[in-house]
Structure formats: structure tokens, C-alpha cells
Amino acid sequence: MHNIWMRLKDDFQLSIITLVGFCSLIGITPYTVFRLLEGNLVVGLVDAFLVCSTMLAVLYAWRTGNTLRPGQFLAVVYSIGTFLVAMKLGVNGLFWFYTLILFNFFVVPPLQSALATFSSLLAICIYGYLNPGVVFESHYQMTSFFVTCLIASFFASVFAYRGRRQRVQLVELATLDPLTRVGNRRAMDSELEIALAEHRRYGTRYGMLVLDLDLFKEVNDSHGHKAGDRVLIDFARIIKQSCRQSDRLFRMGGEEFVLLLPKLSREGLEKTAGHIRMSVAEHLKGPGGPVTVSIGGCVLDQHASVDAWMHEADLCLYEAKDEGRDRFVISPGNGSEKKGEPMTQTENELSL
Numbered sequence: 001m002h003n004i005w006m007r008l009k010d011d012f013q014l015s016i017i018t019l020v021g022f023c024s025l026i027g028i029t030p031y032t033v034f035r036l037l038e039g040n041l042v043v044g045l046v047d048a049f050l051v052c053s054t055m056l057a058v059l060y061a062w063r064t065g066n067t068l069r070p071g072q073f074l075a076v077v078y079s080i081g082t083f084l085v086a087m088k089l090g091v092n093g094l095f096w097f098y099t100l101i102l103f104n105f106f107v108v109p110p111l112q113s114a115l116a117t118f119s120s121l122l123a124i125c126i127y128g129y130l131n132p133g134v135v136f137e138s139h140y141q142m143t144s145f146f147v148t149c150l151i152a153s154f155f156a157s158v159f160a161y162r163g164r165r166q167r168v169q170l171v172e173l174a175t176l177d178p179l180t181r182v183g184n185r186r187a188m189d190s191e192l193e194i195a196l197a198e199h200r201r202y203g204t205r206y207g208m209l210v211l212d213l214d215l216f217k218e219v220n221d222s223h224g225h226k227a228g229d230r231v232l233i234d235f236a237r238i239i240k241q242s243c244r245q246s247d248r249l250f251r252m253g254g255e256e257f258v259l260l261l262p263k264l265s266r267e268g269l270e271k272t273a274g275h276i277r278m279s280v281a282e283h284l285k286g287p288g289g290p291v292t293v294s295i296g297g298c299v300l301d302q303h304a305s306v307d308a309w310m311h312e313a314d315l316c317l318y319e320a321k322d323e324g325r326d327r328f329v330i331s332p333g334n335g336s337e338k339k340g341e342p343m344t345q346t347e348n349e350l351s352l
């Protein structure tokens, strides 16, 4: 129950789709029964179809975590459904268009929503125009309906667009480091926990590299904080260019970064660490000359916690610093506290 509540709180789109499911169940089901009882089979079946489709979409969203596809599916189903209901019920069915406008703008991105709503609106107006007296009582009524729907759509799309942008900005504020635009510590903590859970459940392999710029204080002290910031931004860019798209880079704080690498063996981790060390040494130019990086690494194994995993990588980093910097040390990987001496390799040793 706690899990369900957390997902509803954290995922806005999921909560909207769930709300739609709830509203359709209690809002449309009575109409379905009523239409079927009064013998209006078509509208009754359309209503029943809407309720069933909504329930399926809600289930799909909860099972897969994907809310875009069920949202698009519902936007199409409801747009067609609203058209059919208005076609059959005439003026009494037209009021559902206002609900459709709001609904579509909540479940799909603004452009897709405008397309679905406008198509449905246009379809009912064309049908009404071709069949005078069936849907609209006059052309004047049809025009008023069309114009008010367009105005309502316009306002809904402005609010939907602003709402979406603000949500994206909030997520960025909560998960990105403002200087380097890589993941922040909060994002790192949650991704490392997910990695640990996946490793335990499915045996997925993960490697971690802890990267720390060498003698970074000198850059700041000699050339100022702004120059230091520039070096940090360039460093993050070089790391992102040197690793796979599936790898995730986080800034732990200061000049220390963590790289999470999925599906990597210890040998793969060594290669990547060597490649990154070399790329940084070659391409990272501070105001006073090249800046290098020291790296500690560890493959996730039998670690009791994320802290234990990170601690092992940190010990390797300290060792790389102690041995003279501009190098990497990868733990031998027994999953517990470091027991033996970890392997230390510079790029030259690797290529021998």
C-alpha cells in the first residue's frame, strides 16, 4: 500500500491516468447501465467500451511504468467515443466535449492533445453540418459550440504546456548538478540503490568508478573559482564523451564524481578507467596547463550495501592518490572490505 501511495505521489502522469480510471468507473458506469436499460444500445456499448479501455490502460501504466502510450491510447479512444456519443445524443452529448478537452490536455503532450481534440471537434461539426437538426439545432449553435471549444482548448493547452515545463524544471532541479548538468548526489543515491537491487534480483553486473581531479585546489588558488568551474564543466563533458550512453555520471560534491557502468566486468572497468584517465590527461586543459584525474573502481559483488560498495571504490581512489595521482586502481573484487592489495595500473602498463 505504501508503495502504491509513493508511486502516485512521485509520478504525476500515473496519478492522472489513475484518476481518469477512477472517474470513468464512477462517472461513466452509471450512464452505461442507464443507456442499456433505456435501450440505447450504441451509446451504452460505447460507454462500456470507454470504461473497459480505461481500466486496461490504467493496468498497463501501473505494470510497465509507461504512461505515454496508455495516455495516447485513451486520448484516441475518448476522442472517438465523445464523437460517437454526441452523434447519437445530439446537443445532450455535446457537453462531453468540454471534459474531453481537459482530459486530453492532461494525459498527452499539448500538440498530440490539440490534434486529437480538434479532429473530434471537426468531425462532429462536419457531421452536424451535413445532417441539419440531428446534432445542432442551428448553424449559429454549431458555430458557438465550435468557437467556445476552441477557446477552452487554447487555455487548456497554455496551462498544460506551462505545467509540463514546470514539472521538467522541477525534476532537473531535484536531480541535476547546476554547474556541470550531470546527476547530483540525490540522483546518485537512488540510482545506486536501484543498481544494488537489480544486482541482487537479476544478477545484473555493475561497475563503479570514483573520479577525483588532481590538485584541483591549485587551479582555484592560482586562477580563481571561475576558472575552476570551467575545468569542472569540461571534465564532465570529457567523461560523458568517453563512456557509453548507458553509463551514468554523478557529481558527488566538489571535484569528486562517480560513474555508474551497467553490464561491465572487472576487465571492462579497467579498460574504461584507463580510457578515461588518458582522455582527461590529453584533453582537459586548465588555465595553468593539463589537469589529470585519479580513479578508484570496484565491480558490484557481494556488497552488503551501497555504502560498502562505494567505500571499496574510495579506498582504491585513496591508493591511486597515494601512489602519485594520474592513475587508476581497481579493486580485486571480493565484495567485502578490501583484503588484498588492489591492482594498480596506469595506461602504459595496461597496453603492455
Ligand SMILES: Nc1nc2c(ncn2[C@@H]2O[C@H](COP(=O)(O)OP(=O)(O)OP(=O)(O)O)[C@@H](O)[C@H]2O)c(=O)[nH]1
Pocket (backbone or CB within 6 Å): 179, 212, 213, 214, 215, 216, 217, 218, 220, 224, 225, 226, 227, 228, 229, 232, 253, 254, 255, 321, 325
Ligand atoms: N571552482 C570550484 N571549486 C570547487 C568546487 N567545489 C569544490 N571546489 C574546490 O576543490 C578543491 C578541492 O581541493 P582538495 O580537496 O584539497 O583536493 P585537490 O587539490 O584536488 O588535491 P587531491 O585531491 O589530493 O589531488 C578545493 O579548493 C575546493 O574549494 C566548485 O564547485 N567549484
